[in-house]
Amino acid sequence: MVVSAARPQPVSRERQSDTLFDISVYGLNLQVSCNEPAFIHWLRYLLPGALFQPIAAPYADEGRATVEYQVHMGYTDPEDPEPNTVTRNGELIHRASARCHLQAFMERSITRELTRHVPPHHLVHAGAAVKDGHGILLPARSRSGKSTLLAALALSGFDYYSDEIAILTPEGRLLPFPKAATLRGPGWQALNARFPETKAFVYTPECEGKLRHLAAPSSTPTTLDRLACPVDIIAFPCYDPDQASSLQPLPTAMALGRLARQSLNLSLLGKPGMDALFNLVQNAQCYDFFTNDLAQAVSLLEEKLAQL
Amino acid sequence: MLKRSQGVLTQESKETAPSLRPRKTSDIVEYEIDGEVTLFDPQRDQVHILNQVAAIIWRLCDGSRTVDELAEDVSILFDADLDLVQGDVGHLLEELEQAHLVLAAA
Numbered sequence: 001m002v003v004s005a006a007r008p009q010p011v012s013r014e015r016q017s018d019t020l021f022d023i024s025v026y027g028l029n030l031q032v033s034c035n036e037p038a039f040i041h042w043l044r045y046l047l048p049g050a051l052f053q054p055i056a057a058p059y060a061d062e063g064r065a066t067v068e069y070q071v072h073m074g075y076t077d078p079e080d081p082e083p084n085t086v087t088r089n090g091e092l093i094h095r096a097s098a099r100c101h102l103q104a105f106m107e108r109s110i111t112r113e114l115t116r117h118v119p120p121h122h123l124v125h126a127g128a129a130v131k132d133g134h135g136i137l138l139p140a141r142s143r144s145g146k147s148t149l150l151a152a153l154a155l156s157g158f159d160y161y162s163d164e165i166a167i168l169t170p171e172g173r174l175l176p177f178p179k180a181a182t183l184r185g186p187g188w189q190a191l192n193a194r195f196p197e198t199k200a201f202v203y204t205p206e207c208e209g210k211l212r213h214l215a216a217p218s219s220t221p222t223t224l225d226r227l228a229c230p231v232d233i234i235a236f237p238c239y240d241p242d243q244a245s246s247l248q249p250l251p252t253a254m255a256l257g258r259l260a261r262q263s264l265n266l267s268l269l270g271k272p273g274m275d276a277l278f279n280l281v282q283n284a285q286c287y288d289f290f291t292n293d294l295a296q297a298v299s300l301l302e303e304k305l306a307q308l
Numbered sequence: 309m310l311k312r313s314q315g316v317l318t319q320e321s322k323e324t325a326p327s328l329r330p331r332k333t334s335d336i337v338e339y340e341i342d343g344e345v346t347l348f349d350p351q352r353d354q355v356h357i358l359n360q361v362a363a364i365i366w367r368l369c370d371g372s373r374t375v376d377e378l379a380e381d382v383s384i385l386f387d388a389d390l391d392l393v394q395g396d397v398g399h400l401l402e403e404l405e406q407a408h409l410v411l412a413a414a
Contacts, residue, residue, distance in 0.1 A: 253346045278341075
């Protein structure tokens with residue numbers, strides 16, 4: 001359920017440096033340098049190299065695109081109110097007044113890089129988990145409660161695939177992007193109330209205390225072919241404190257439309273991408289997923305999986 | 309969006325002129341599941357969801373029927389009052405046109 005030191009550690013592509021982060025993610029080789037070791041430390045927590053090694057292994061080094069980011073953290077003065085900068089392959093792409101804003105920008109940048117370098121795979125803004133070989137997709141916008149729900153599922157015995165980016169093969173099989181789950185205050189409070197032990201697995205970057213990064217639990221499979229799972233349930237989560245947790249059947253056409261709207265790279269994939277989503281929804285059970293209580297929500301999904 | 313109702317729009321809007329002959333925009337990809345339709349517009353990277361009634365009306369937009377003729381066909385198909393159907397079809401066509409799903413050609 002959590003990052004496990006007992007699991008054999010495969011050879012990691014991470015270089016050992018306080019100011020350099022290097023990781024391979026599918027068809028992308030991402031290198032980030034920063035003058036502040038704390039930022040690099042946070043990146044290593046966000047993207048644990050050992051968890052990503054299985055999904056990088058099938059790609060030969062020469063088949064990957066390399067992108068280099070340089071993050072510089074400066075000090076605010078009247079002459080330079082935005083001293084924190086980010087360059088990409090040598091080109092300045094972002095300035096920020098607060099250091100912690102660079103973390104959010106870096107997370108978004110990583111997502112953008114994936115959309116460019118993951119095709120023909122489909123990227124969907126969704127949480128994803130797997131249990132007993134059955135994939136669950138939770139597409140939703142930000143602040144829908146999906147990260148909190150995914151963390152709860154991981155702590156309840158599900159294999160954690162992602163809290164934000166689900167990767168789908170053209171054949172509709174789910175692949176992991178196991179970055180650390182990012183939880184905001186209310187979600188963290190709800191999760192900690194249900195799972196008090198999570199305090200031990202959280203990294204809180206200095207960003208006005210608003211975010212918590214929960215360590216990505218290790219997945220059991222270690223090879224890409226075992227990691228790829230069929231999607232059996234597509235549930236669109238919506239946190240509603242006034243409604244009991246429930247799974248309401250959703251017309252498949254509606255599910256297709258809503259899933260497509262959460263796609264991060266449909267414009268790049270075009271019709272083949274839409275065809276793949278069409279096949280996906282036809283082979284899965286689709287629901288509106290009203291969530292209130294975490295324990296109830298987890299139980300509902302477990303019951304549905306048991307019926308498969 | 310078009311999915312809001314059972315093919316009946318309540319919002320006031322400009323109706324498509326009765327003599328125009330609406331036709332589906334080319335390059336729209338249609339996916340039908342259980343009578344409902346999801347449309348993908350690859351040019352604009354947009355996805356639209358049509359309920360059963362809206363899907364039927366959209367499919368009837370082949371450029372051969374005027375708006376009035378289309379409304380007549382729909383009223384027959386659903387055994388509904390023509391006056392009521394005319395208003396609803398007009399509103400729906402306006403939405404489809406705004407969504408670039410049909411062209412209202414003379």
